[in-house]
Structures are given as structure tokens and as C-alpha cells.
Amino acid sequence: MTFPQIDETHDPALKSWVASAMGHADFPVQNLPYGVFSPDRDTRRIGVAIGDEILDLAAIADLLPLEVREALAGTTLNAPFALPSPDRLALRKSLSALLCDAVREAALRPHLHAASQCAMHLPTAIGDYTDFYVGIHHATNIGKLLRPDNPLLPNYKYVPIGYHGRASSVRPSGVPVRRPSGQRKPPEAEVPLVGPTARLDYELELGVWIGRGNALGDTVPIERAADHIAGFCLLNDWSARDFQAWEYVPLGPFLAKSFQSTISPWVVTAEAMAPFRIAQPPRPEGDPSPLPYLWDEDDQAGGALGIELEVHLSTARMREAGTEAHRLSVGPASNMYWTVQQIVTHHASNGCNLSPGDLLGTGTISTPTPEGFGSLMELSGNGKTKVALPNGEERMFLEDGDEVILKAVARADGFVPIGFGECRAVVLPAA
Amino acid sequence: MTFPQIDETHDPALKSWVASAMGHADFPVQNLPYGVFSPDRDTRRIGVAIGDEILDLAAIADLLPLEVREALAGTTLNAPFALPSPDRLALRKSLSALLCDAVREAALRPHLHAASQCAMHLPTAIGDYTDFYVGIHHATNIGKLLRPDNPLLPNYKYVPIGYHGRASSVRPSGVPVRRPSGQRKPPEAEVPLVGPTARLDYELELGVWIGRGNALGDTVPIERAADHIAGFCLLNDWSARDFQAWEYVPLGPFLAKSFQSTISPWVVTAEAMAPFRIAQPPRPEGDPSPLPYLWDEDDQAGGALGIELEVHLSTARMREAGTEAHRLSVGPASNMYWTVQQIVTHHASNGCNLSPGDLLGTGTISTPTPEGFGSLMELSGNGKTKVALPNGEERMFLEDGDEVILKAVARADGFVPIGFGECRAVVLPAA
Numbered sequence: 001m002t003f004p005q006i007d008e009t010h011d012p013a014l015k016s017w018v019a020s021a022m023g024h025a026d027f028p029v030q031n032l033p034y035g036v037f038s039p040d041r042d043t044r045r046i047g048v049a050i051g052d053e054i055l056d057l058a059a060i061a062d063l064l065p066l067e068v069r070e071a072l073a074g075t076t077l078n079a080p081f082a083l084p085s086p087d088r089l090a091l092r093k094s095l096s097a098l099l100c101d102a103v104r105e106a107a108l109r110p111h112l113h114a115a116s117q118c119a120m121h122l123p124t125a126i127g128d129y130t131d132f133y134v135g136i137h138h139a140t141n142i143g144k145l146l147r148p149d150n151p152l153l154p155n156y157k158y159v160p161i162g163y164h165g166r167a168s169s170v171r172p173s174g175v176p177v178r179r180p181s182g183q184r185k186p187p188e189a190e191v192p193l194v195g196p197t198a199r200l201d202y203e204l205e206l207g208v209w210i211g212r213g214n215a216l217g218d219t220v221p222i223e224r225a226a227d228h229i230a231g232f233c234l235l236n237d238w239s240a241r242d243f244q245a246w247e248y249v250p251l252g253p254f255l256a257k258s259f260q261s262t263i264s265p266w267v268v269t270a271e272a273m274a275p276f277r278i279a280q281p282p283r284p285e286g287d288p289s290p291l292p293y294l295w296d297e298d299d300q301a302g303g304a305l306g307i308e309l310e311v312h313l314s315t316a317r318m319r320e321a322g323t324e325a326h327r328l329s330v331g332p333a334s335n336m337y338w339t340v341q342q343i344v345t346h347h348a349s350n351g352c353n354l355s356p357g358d359l360l361g362t363g364t365i366s367t368p369t370p371e372g373f374g375s376l377m378e379l380s381g382n383g384k385t386k387v388a389l390p391n392g393e394e395r396m397f398l399e400d401g402d403e404v405i406l407k408a409v410a411r412a413d414g415f416v417p418i419g420f421g422e423c424r425a426v427v428l429p430a431a
Numbered sequence: 432m433t434f435p436q437i438d439e440t441h442d443p444a445l446k447s448w449v450a451s452a453m454g455h456a457d458f459p460v461q462n463l464p465y466g467v468f469s470p471d472r473d474t475r476r477i478g479v480a481i482g483d484e485i486l487d488l489a490a491i492a493d494l495l496p497l498e499v500r501e502a503l504a505g506t507t508l509n510a511p512f513a514l515p516s517p518d519r520l521a522l523r524k525s526l527s528a529l530l531c532d533a534v535r536e537a538a539l540r541p542h543l544h545a546a547s548q549c550a551m552h553l554p555t556a557i558g559d560y561t562d563f564y565v566g567i568h569h570a571t572n573i574g575k576l577l578r579p580d581n582p583l584l585p586n587y588k589y590v591p592i593g594y595h596g597r598a599s600s601v602r603p604s605g606v607p608v609r610r611p612s613g614q615r616k617p618p619e620a621e622v623p624l625v626g627p628t629a630r631l632d633y634e635l636e637l638g639v640w641i642g643r644g645n646a647l648g649d650t651v652p653i654e655r656a657a658d659h660i661a662g663f664c665l666l667n668d669w670s671a672r673d674f675q676a677w678e679y680v681p682l683g684p685f686l687a688k689s690f691q692s693t694i695s696p697w698v699v700t701a702e703a704m705a706p707f708r709i710a711q712p713p714r715p716e717g718d719p720s721p722l723p724y725l726w727d728e729d730d731q732a733g734g735a736l737g738i739e740l741e742v743h744l745s746t747a748r749m750r751e752a753g754t755e756a757h758r759l760s761v762g763p764a765s766n767m768y769w770t771v772q773q774i775v776t777h778h779a780s781n782g783c784n785l786s787p788g789d790l791l792g793t794g795t796i797s798t799p800t801p802e803g804f805g806s807l808m809e810l811s812g813n814g815k816t817k818v819a820l821p822n823g824e825e826r827m828f829l830e831d832g833d834e835v836i837l838k839a840v841a842r843a844d845g846f847v848p849i850g851f852g853e854c855r856a857v858v859l860p861a862a
Contacts, residue, residue: 128599133682153680158623159614163682164595164689168559168784169647178648180781183590183722192589194722216600216691217609217862243781249584251564251594252683255781258595260647291614291625350611350674350686351862353599431648431782 001298001341003226004089004271009096012416017105018112020051025409026266026419027051029099032092033231033266033421034077038119044075049266049421050099052115059111063098065090077123077267081211081230082356088211088230092271120172120265123233124209124357129170129261130347131205131237131361132162136337138366138374145382157287160294160338160346162363165237166258170359172265173423177238179400179430180259184242196430197240199383200398203364204311204374204406206333207235207263208340210358211270220348222296225341228354231267232305232340234406234423235361238262241377241397263359264406264423272418276306276410280339293349294342303339307410307420308332309365311374315393316401325405326389328379331372333408335365400429432729432772434657435520435702440527443847448536449543451482456840457697457850458482460530463523464662464697464852465508469550475506480697480852481530483546490542494529496521508554508698512642512661513787519642519661523702551603551696554664555640555788560601560692561778562636562668562792563593567768569797572809588718591725591769591777593794596668597689601790603696604854608669610831610861611690615673627861628671630814631829634795635742635805635837637764638666638694639771641789642701651779653727656772659785662698663736663771665837665854666792669693672808672828694790695837695854703849707737707841711770724780725773734770738841738851739763740796742805746824747832756836757820759810762803764839766796831860 008014009030015022016029027033027049037047037054047054061069068091071079080088098104133139136156143151155161171177179200185192211230214220220228237257244256280300289295296303309332314325338346340362348354366374373379376397379387386394398404404427408420439445440461446453447460458464458480468478468485478485492500499522502510511519529535564570567587574582586592602608610631616623642661645651651659668688675687711731720726727734740763745756769777771793779785797805804810807828810818817825829835837854 128597155616155623155677155680158616159678161678161682162685164597164685166559166595166783167598168786168789171647178782181650182781185586185589191719192586192722194724216602219612219862240781246586247590247592248681248683249586250679250683251592252679252681254593254595255777255783258783259781288622291623293625346686350613350671350690351600351609352597352686352689355599358599431650 001223001226001296001303003277003302004274006274009092010275010415012414014100016050016099017102018050018053018099020053024051026421028416028418029096030416031268031272031418032095033268033272034080034123035266036076036121036123038121039113044121046072046077046080048095049115053112054115054118055108056111056113060108064094076125076357078125078357081124081209082213085227089271092269122170122172123265123267126167126170126357126359127355129165129167129359130162131165131363132160132343133363134160134336134338134343135363135365135374137335137368138364138378141366141373141378158291160343162347163252165261165361169258170261170263173262173425175262175425176428177260177262177425178428180240181430182240182243182255183246185246192246197242199241200427201239201241201376202311202398202404203237203239204309205235205237205364206362207233208343208360209233209267210354210356210360213355214348214353216353217351219351220345222294222299222341222345225344226270228344229270229340231269232273233267234264234408234420236262236404236406236423236425237361262423262425264421266421268418268420273305273410275412275415277302278304278306278334280304281334290342294345299339299341303341304334304336306412307408310407312405312407314403314405315389317393318391321391323391329372329374331365331367333365335367336362398427400427402427432654432657432727432734434708434733435705437705440523441706441846443845445527445531447481447530448533449481449484449530451484455482457852459847459849460527461847462699462703462849463526464699464703465511465554466697467507467552467554469552470544475552477503477508477511479526480546484543485546485549486539487542487544491539495525507556507788509556509788512555512640513644516658520702523700553601553603554696554698557598557601557788557790558786560596560598560790561593562596562794563591563774564794565591565767565769565774566794566796566805568766568799569795569805569809572797572804576813589722591774593778594683596692596792600689601692601694604693604856606693606856607859608691608693608856609859611671612861613671613674613686614677616677623677628673630672631858632670632672632807633742633829633835634668634670635740636666636668636795637793638664639774639791640664640698641785641791642787644786645779645784647784648782650782651776653725653730653772653776656775657701659775660701660771662700663704664698665695665839665851667693667835667837667854667856668792693854693856695852697852699849699851704736704841706843706846708733709735709737709765711735712765721773725776730770730772734772735765735767737843738839741838743836743838745834745836746820748824749822752822754822760803760805762796762798764796766798767793829858831858833858
């Protein structure tokens with residue numbers, strides 16, 4: 001496995017002439033995430049986040065490596081994601097140098113836009129979106145609620161379980177989510193009821209952006225999987241638990257999920273993540289080793305991600321009272337039974353073609369104990385116990401007006417932490 | 432429900448100046464299906480099939496209604512599918528008149544291409560592909576093999592069961608399908624095996640092309656669902672039954688399906704199907720009525736499709752011997768528990784946005800008895816009995832070199848039958 005390497009762009013001593021980048025919680029100059037933004041009503045541009053500002057990459061194309069210029073002229077990141085990794089690395093190095101060289105400020109300053117004044121869009125035209133289920137503690141927590149004696153199904157430790165999701169309803173942070181209507185069948189009901197979900201939930205996930213694709217019929221060997229990953233985001237896989245329980249046999253979740261999925265709009269690149277790679281946690285004793293097609297020594301040694309994930313909830317009453325959002329959970333992204341490289345390799349193992357700009361979700365990432373449960377279904381024991389909020393409110397599932405905010409930060413000793421920006425959306429009442 | 436009406440374009444007395452259209456099994460002038468074709472190596476054009484020829488629509492745009500011209504200039508049918516239904520109808524009427532008016536031959540003849548000399552492509556850039564499971568006899572036949580006492584799950588008669596499929600691996604007729612590799616776990620094995628599927632199967636389905644879309648958060652009321660359907664095709668949902676059995680809990684089929692799906696490239700329009708609408712078969716006594724959001728009197732009266740579906744198999748030995756393909760099954764498309772309108776309404780009932788050019792599959796359509804079983808899993812009793820072929824060969828599942836050919840024809844008394852063209856692909860050995 002060849003992962004992007006630590007280089008001069010990760011140097012903690014780097015100083016950008018963009019003042020707000022110094023000590024920025026999310027976007028110091030060591031991060032340099034890409035996104036698609038509108039500086040005004042009519043324009044979409046590819047940009048890079050630096051502190052509180054966004055640098056317009058098409059506008060400064062003549063200062064960037066020749067081989068990336070054409071890919072940056074579009075209105076999505078599909079083309080830059082398809083670039084060979086050396087080109088993507090050259091772009092990063094060039095941006096890092098430009099943003100740290102005070103001589104460049106005069107030329108670049110006109111192309112910086114205050115992030116607070118810009119609208120953010122989906123980073124790519126998502127061809128296909130696939131959601132996995134590799135958060136083993138989530139799978140175990142949910143499994144215990146449904147099958148106390150047998151929480152994990154027999155395939156779980158061999159197969160990175162996943163399903164196709166709905167690409168058309170993925171939306172960037174900030175777009176409200178409408179409470180969906182649908183069928184649910186409470187155990188005591190003779191026939192299913194139709195109406196707004198009574199069990200609206202969030203799911204805390206990491207999103208993985210596909211870089212280089214593979215042709216139909218080709219596989220992605222595990223040794224080369226890292227080369228197919230362009231970057232990462234946060235993903236809230238909104239779920240209507242009551243619809244899901246009724247519809248999901250035998251073909252899996254469908255309308256319980258497809259009404260909306262929310263992502264953070266900035267793509268934290270695989271290159272930026274170089275210092276934050278960690279070893280895949282060892283499997284519990286007695287668990288099988290990954291099958292050979294999913295096994296790579298380098299992947300085990302450094303294929304996991306040192307990211308801390310958080311869920312915050314802001315209710316309408318909190319916002320009226322001017323109270324800060326309440327943190328519901330915090331936990332490490334390394335609570336995944338499979339690495340993101342293994343997910344990619346498995347997905348393409350039957351010859352399925354992945355394309356630049358495709359989105360993969362990891363599935364909900366939880367801890368074994370409640371402080372890092374990544375969904376309300378886990379926190380409330382599937383609607384059995386109330387979750388107390390500091391202002392006296394309680395929740396078992398989401399109510400109208402609730403705003404869910406996902407956050408993430410990658411940390412490693414000796415390096416400047418980098419953040420993902422927010423993934424947030426407020427729940428609107430059913431239509 | 433407002434379905435497209437029978438009009439002068441369906442008149443059985445119509446005669447086209449394209450000689451091969453008269454009595455053509457698939458493409459008489461009463462059909463007029465749209466597709467995307469290449470008359471040469473470098474060009475993609477929108478065309479209409481007429482007999483053995485294809486008329487280039489962009490090339491004759493100045494003879495067509497003003498409101499459709501721009502939509503026909505592209506290289507996919509997404510834009511024409513998005514047109515309001517009156518515009519789509521105007522296009523059909525205009526093409527019917529042009530192809531029946533001998534005076535027009537001189538002007539149009541240069542823009543006719545022999546279909547045998549053209550390559551066909553996917554008709555649209557498929558945003559999302561969703562596969563349903565509404566063939567009740569298939570669901571029952573498969574259910575009996577897996578759960579003899581309880582073949583249909585409790586949700587089946589309330590929910591049009593479906594799942595998201597893989598859009599990127601849909602291919603047009605003629606593109607060979609590579610036998611996929613993956614995990615399977617025979618009951619006697621301790622751990623799963625990895626290798627080429629030993630249980631490759633086809634599935635006979637009807638494809639539904641979405642026309643007008645709905646915005647995220649909006650629903651498609653059943654009374655208006657027909658207006659969102661642009662047309663139909665054949666769909667072979669290739670399946671690796673051994674992978675499917677091992678991977679499908681709890682999130683549904685994934686790699687067992689995503690290696691390839693094959694469609695017939697011609698879109699038989701909703702307008703062309705007007706004479707072939709029939710009543711939805713009455714539900715067996717004791718079955719629940721559709722829930723109110725899926726109930727429409729006109730849909731029940733005329734929302735099913737009078738189409739006969741066939742599966743043919745041509746083995747390598749048959750082709751060497753010059754023998755014709757063997758018909759494995761024949762049965763009516765009306766063996767669907769839900770109409771295509773109900774599928775569309777259900778899909779959007781949670782606010783999920785459908786887009787022009789999206790593809791829906793009905794799921795396998797089978798008969799209660801073997802003459803119309805739509806998959807080898809049903810014909811072979813899940814690999815328990817051999818299916819005898821006329822040349823002495825036998826099959827339980829597909830072998831390398833087998834070619835599967837789906838066909839369909841719509842028939843109604845007093846009207847000229849119209850066909851779908853072929854949906855065919857040959858199985859290549861595993862890589």
C-alpha cells in the first residue's frame with residue numbers, strides 16, 4: 001500500500017499570510033481542503049479553504065501546475081479527483097507554497113472570499129453513493145437491541161457489509177431536512193400506519209470520496225486501494241427508524257434513508273491526512289483474519305484514521321435561549337472493523353466500476369459505551385430511555401426544529417490538528 | 432390518473448415509406464422508440480427506431496416542433512424525458528406524420544441509418560437506478576425455496592419493496608458480462624470461499640424510465656404518477672446467487688448484483704404503450720387493498736401493461752452448431768403486484784427526488800408455474816434440478832459462453848403489436 005507521505009505541507013512551523021489560518025480549528029494551512037463555492041448568486045467555482053476564507057482556484061490557475069489547470073476550471077471536483085495522485089500532490093504543494101509566501105499576497109488577495117459570504121455546494125456530481133456498516137460497535141449496539149442473543153450476523157467479520165444509497169438526495173451542510181412521511185407498523189397495529197416518522201434519527205459517519213476510478217470488470221487490489229481515495233468528509237445518514245424496521249426485509253433500507261443525507265462540503269484530502277494515519281486496531285481474539293483479498297500489511301499498520309468525531313444537538317429552545325448546542329457524543333473514527341481501503345477493495349472486488357466523485361459512507365461509527373454512541377437509537381435504547389439535555393429537555397428521537405451538527409478533527413503528536421468543518425442541518429416539520 | 436391516450440399514431444392502417452417498418456416485429460411505425468446511437472465511431476445522436484433503420488433526430492430538428500429541438504441536440508435522452516408530456520406527445524405525432532408522408536422521404540432518407548451498422552448506447556446518463564420486487568410469483572417462488580412455511584414476508588402486500596441498485600454498471604444490450612468473483616459460504620464450509628460465482632443467474636425484468644422529476648421533499652401523488660414515466664425497456668438484473676445468500680443480511684443485495692445490469696437500448700415510450708394498458712389483476716381474496724396513497728381507480732382500471740416477456744438462452748454449443756436460441760420461459764408482464772405508477776409514487780412518498788433519466792426495475796416477473804419462471808434459480812429449484820436444453824445440454828445456473836436474450840412484445844386486439852428489441856449479453860469467463 002502506498003499512502004500519501006508526510007511532507008513539507010504538514011510542517012507545523014508553516015505560517016500563512018492569511019491571518020485567520022493561524023490556529024484555525026478547521027482550516028489551518030496544513031489542511032487545504034477543496035470545495036465548490038459560490039462567491040455570488042450566479043457562479044460556482046472550485047476553491048480551497050484557508051482560515052476563514054476561500055481561495056478561488058480557477059482564478060489563480062496560471063500560478064498552479066500546468067497539469068491541473070484544466071481540471072480546476074469546472075464546477076465540480078470530479079475532474080480534479082480523477083487526476084493521477086502525483087498531480088494532486090503537486091497541486092497541494094503549490095497551494096501550500098503560495099499561501100505561505102508573503103510575496104504572493106498581493107496577487108492572491110483579490111481571489112480570496114470570506115467564507116461567511118459564500119454558499120457551499122456538493123463537491124462533486126455524485127455518480128453513485130454507497131453506504132457501509134463497518135462501525136462494529138454500532139452494528140453490535142443495534143444488533144443487541146434487535147437480536148440480544150446474536151447481535152452480529154455470521155457474515156459481519158468476513159464481509160464489509162454495505163448497500164447502495166440514493167445519490168440524488170445527498171445535500172451539503174445547511175440544507176434543512178424535511179421530516180419524511182411513510183409506512184410504519186407498530187407491533188400492536190393490525191395494518192401499517194402512514195404518516196410522518198415518529199423515530200427520526202441521525203447517524204454519525206465518515207464519507208469517503210473516490211478519486212481515480214476503475215473500469216467495469218477491473219478490481220482494485222488492496223495494495224492499490226489508497227490511490228483510489230481522494231479524501232474525506234462528514235456524513236449524516238438521516239434515518240426513519242420506524243420505516244426502516246417495517247420495510248427492510250428482505251432487500252435492505254430504502255425509504256427510511258433516501259429522503260436526505262447531509263455531508264460536510266469540504267473535502268479533506270488523503271494527502272492532508274498523511275500525519276493522521278494510525279494502525280488498524282487489532283481484532284478481538286478469536287476473530288478471523290481478513291480474507292487474503294482484503295489483507296495488506298501496510299493497511300493494517302497505517303490504514304486507520306486518527307480522527308475524533310462529535311455529534312452536537314441544538315434544539316429550537318436552546319437557540320431561542322441563546323444556549324450553545326449540546327454535545328451528545330464523542331469518539332474515535334478508528335472504531336471501524338474495516339479500513340476505508342478495505343471498503344474500496346471489497347466494493348470493486350466483483351468488477352463493479354467506481355468513478356471519480358463517487359461517495360462512500362462508512363456507516364455509523366460508535367463506541368462500545370454510550371459516550372460515543374453515534375445515533376439516538378443507540379443513546380435511547382431504541383426509544384426506551386430518554387436522553388436528558390442540559391436545559392431540561394429530553395429526547396428519544398429527533399423533534400422538529402432540532403439541529404444536528406457533526407464535527408471532526410484529526411490530531412497527531414507533533415502536528416497541527418486539522419478539522420472537517422461542520423455538517424449541520426435542521427429538521428423541518430413534515431409537509 | 433391521466434394516461435397517454437390512444438390517438439392517430441396508433442392507427443393500425445398507418446403505412447410508413449420506410450419499407451422495413453411494415454410488419455416489423457419490434458419497430459413498426461406505431462412504436463417509435465427513442466435511443467442513443469452512433470452512426471460512426473465519433474458521434475452520439477438521439478434517434479428513433481423505424482423498421483430496420485434509425486432516424487437521426489438532431490439532423491431533422493428543423494422539421495420537428497420548436498419546443499423539442501433543443502432537447503434533441505444532446506447525446507442522452509435526459510433532456511427529452513424532462514419535457515412536459517404535451518411536448519413529448521407533439522414530438523411523437525410529428526415523427527409519425529413525417530414517417531408516413533411519402534413526400535417527406537427525400538428530405539429524411541439521408542438521415543436514416545441502417546440499425547445493423549450502428550452502435551447503441553445507454554439512453555440516458557442514469558442518475559440513480561432502483562430495483563423493485565413486485566413480481567409476486569417470483570417473490571413467492573423464491574420465498575418458498577428459502578422459507579417454505581412463510582414465503583412472503585409480512586410487509587410484501589403493503590410496501591412495494593425495492594432497493595437502490597448500482598447505476599454505474601448498467602450497460603446496453605450486447606456488452607458481455609464478466610463472471611464476477613466474490614465471497615460465498617456453502618453450508619458445509621467453515622469459512623467463506625473467494626472465487627468466481629458458481630451460481631450466476633439472470634433476472635427477467637421490465638425497466639421504467641423516469642420522465643419529469645420531482646424536487647427533493649415533494650411527493651408524486653398516485654393520480655399524477657403516469658405523468659412522471661417516460662417509457663420502458665427490458666432489464667436483465669444479473670445475479671450471483673451464492674454471493675447474495677451470504678452477503679444480503681441485514682442490508683440487502685450488494686456485490687451479488689452490482690457487477691452489471693443489462694438493458695435493451697430502445698425506450699418504448701409511455702405514449703406508444705397507450706393501446707396496451709390493461710386492468711391491474713385483482714388481488715387474491717383476503718389480500719389488503721393498497722393503502723390510500725397508493726390507490727387510484729384509474730390506475731387499477733388501466734395501469735397494468737399488456738406485454739408478453741420471453742427469455743431465450745443460446746449456449747456456445749448451440750452457436751457452434753448453428754442452432755437457434757432456446758426459449759426458457761414466456762409470461763405476461765401483468766404478474767406484478769404493484770403497477771409501475773404505484774412504484775413511482777411509493778419511491779417519492781418520503782420526498783425522495785426522482786430525476787429525468789433515472790431507471791427503475793420492476794424486479795423479476797414470473798408466473799406461478801414453470802413456463803414463465805423469470806430466473807434459473809426458480810427453474811432449477813435453487814440448483815436442485817437440471818433444466819434440460821433441446822441439444823442435450825443441461826443447466827442449473829449459467830455457464831461461460833451462455834448468451835441470455837430477453838424479448839418483449841405488447842399486444843392488444845385491433846392494434847399492431849410493438850416490440851422492445853433485444854436485451855442480450857454473453858457470459859465471459861472470470862478474469
